[in-house]
Amino acid sequence: MIPTFFGITFVVWLVMALAPGRSGEQATGNRDESMSKDPNKAAQENEAQRTFRRQFGLDRPMFWNDWVSLGADEVGEDLRLAFGDIEDVGADNKRKAKERLEDYGLYAVPPLIDLLQRTSGDEQNQVRYWLGRSAVRLVIKRPGKKLTDTEIKQFREWRVENRKFAKWTWKESAPADERAPIVKSWADWFASNKGRWEYDTGEYYKRLFTDTQFGTYWGRLVKGDLGVSVLHKRPVWELIRHRMKYSLSLNLVAFLLIYLFAVPTGVWAAVHNGTTKERVVAVLLFALYSLPNYFVGTLLIKWFATGDPFKWFPQGSFEADDAAQMNTWTHFKDVLWHITLPLMCLTYGGLATLSRFARSGMLDVIRSDYVRTARAKGLREWNVILKHVVRNGILPVVTLLGTSLPVLISGSVAIEYIFEIDGMGKLMLDSITNKDFNVVMGVQLIVGVLTMVGILLSDIAYALLDPRISLQ
Amino acid sequence: MSELETNAQEANVVTTYWDVARGQFEKKRVAVFALRCVYGLIFLAVGAPILCMNIPYVLKNADGLSFPLFEKLFDVLVFPSGVDRFFNLLLVMWPVWACSGKIIRALGLIDGQQNIRRVRIFGGVLALILALQVAVALTGRGIFGRLLLCNAIGIGFQLLQAHRGRHLQPRYRARVQLKTRFALAALLLIVFTVSLKAWSHSGKLVLYRVALEKQDSNGWAISPPLFHHPSQVAESSEFMGRSPLQPPSGEHLLGTDRNSRDVLARLIFGTRISMTIGIIAVSIYTTIGIILGGLAGYFGGWIDMSIISALQVMLCIPTLFLLLTIIAVFKTSSIFMIMVAIGLTSWTGVTRLVRGEFLRQKGSDYVMAAKALGIPERKIIFGHILKNSLGPVLVAAAFGVAGAILAESFLSFIGLGDANAPSWGQVLQAGRATQKIWLIVAPGMAIFFVVTVLNLVGDGIRDALDPKMRK
16 A cells, blocks of 8 residues: 555656656746846746745755765866856756756855855855855745744744845955955854754765655655645645545446446346347447547537527536525535536446446356356246346456546546536646646545555455455 | 378468457457458548548649649648658558559469469559659659659568568468568658658648639649648638638538638548557557566566556556646647657556466466477567467457547547647537537547447457357
């Protein structure tokens, strides 16, 4: 269970992490676009992006944070690349070095202090600039969470310190003797705060493994934090919980309907195997099985909801707009009226698949020796079918319970899209088109966990129904 | 002596597992019919421009005789999509190679059985096609000269292979033939990739419809039966100034869409998209599945453990979600990326199947025998066990093609597909947006037909391979 959960989080996260471009860019607007606006606004947006990246740990290496032992020569090399001639170092290298310098953050402080004391002239200017940026501790407030008193106190201290850093600067052409006191105040500050960068072994390895993109993500997940939706400005979990009730109620009803119709149909087909009636039903089911549900949904809306030729059902949504004012019974009727067409679309495909499955399962059993024995014993036919055939033939259908859940949820994406029901599938699609990736990851994760639980439950059910398999 | 020889020949005729399966398959008329439909769809996909294009085959006017359609088969302006140009390449090469192959066989160069009538028929067809191609190469500026050379190479290669295989037993001859086919397919791909950069570019789009209507009585033209382009605005003179959403009529058999494009033309060219998606995506994930499943099943131990865990993880995440995310995250909607994405997300089923088969066959006697003979493991895995476990994979692949087509048309339906490709899902999306019945039913029925036919074929193969169904 736990390894599978870990695997799910990993896959979900990996797809996002592999996206081209810097992570976090999609969420806070495109870099190139913001650069073209006036410099003040660009700087503001740059700062917003930096905060966002810090907040979600996106400015860290993916798996392996070797910045804990960042040396002066590495930072020096990055500085050389970032400020070198574009023809010498290449535009790509230059951009990447700048991004790295921006991402190092506090990890770059000791090497930069070291460099600040050793360099002079233009080079020192650059070191000072990056030191001023890196030493700043970003104050990050999470929406939907109240700050504790200690946090408020801490943030105040950080702000005071950050303001101090902003003063320790010089004009680009300043001579060496003007720079010396500022270099000294940086060095003094570092000397008195050195403890912050002296990691003991435990801290070192903790940072090495957990202060990474994946580490941050996983750490937040363990705390039950799925992040915040950029589009809706609400925590993802809250959003999903709100939407889940529509999807789940739709899917559960569909699930019940499918099993209610499919198992009897399968039994009936197995009993009447080979007759003309059965063949007709089989062809019908086969056709249903091949009909894509988004086509059927579109067609049903066209025929039964737009008034051409009928206007029996509403075109979309889960309930009427004034559903909150209705009493329970009217509300129930209203929901039922709204979800009739979606339910039809969701049900028929699963019905066709499952009844075919049930039929073949039953057929296997009907041909077996013990059924012949039961008949030879003189048992009544219905007794043979119900007690001997169905109880054994139903087993493969039960195993389908778990694995059919993701299929159903995938199917409901199309249905929710067509009928404009604000469920999880629609949430997923909307988030994808709006590049709200925290929600995308959240929905995938929740559905993955639901499926995992579904598979587990069907395994348990299988073991309970079939004494040959032990629960172990 | 001669009696002995015939006996020996009869003994050589072995009925293999696949022969039996084929016999079983052919007993089911529905499945055979469905398979023919699939072949028909492939023919339709390859021959789409012959059936439906707004350029005449032959045009005679003041400038003399020309073959505009064939000249423009590789024109980037007329066929912007790579998929279309690939199929056009197939259109130029496949008939020549197929006919020459039939002639070589009918001449008795392979198995010594001559059939002069077939030689005459296919010789005539081949001569016609080649004459047309030579004429196009002589009159136009296109790349037909080079393609003719490639066709000659293809024919020569087939002759060579026939010569090599002529003394072999039928079983091994089949292997040589398979190799020939693979080599020809590889040649086709090479020509395609080499010419990717060098496609002709005429620089201007000629509106033949208008040109033909203005032409004087001396000129004449032979045109395709459906004179429409799948992604260009219909431009007949009497059509100008009418609203874009035309219901079905004699001119536009299935009506037009929001951009005045002929729906039937879009559906016909959509066959190409669907077939490509189905075949390529399924081959990608079948390959992944066979490799992973084979490794897991044969070696067991930690390899099996790790592959099984990956499998369990993938089972829990709905494929569609992963697919949507990949398409969205990589900000791509090119048809090739969609194929790759489908291929990378749907390998779980095949992996499980192959692993199960390998586990079952690993302990069997023939594997023991192969090991005892000192055959290398690579050959045991891919040559022996894999061949015996291909049956279920074939069934899964047949259903998988249908699944991949459904996935692609759904992506197009929700607007995440390739905007430049005339996919069926896109037409259906237009139908949803405009609520016009011809835009809903036509693409929907096309998808339904293809999926049904492929499912029927899959059903047929499954029943044919199932020993319980044999009587």
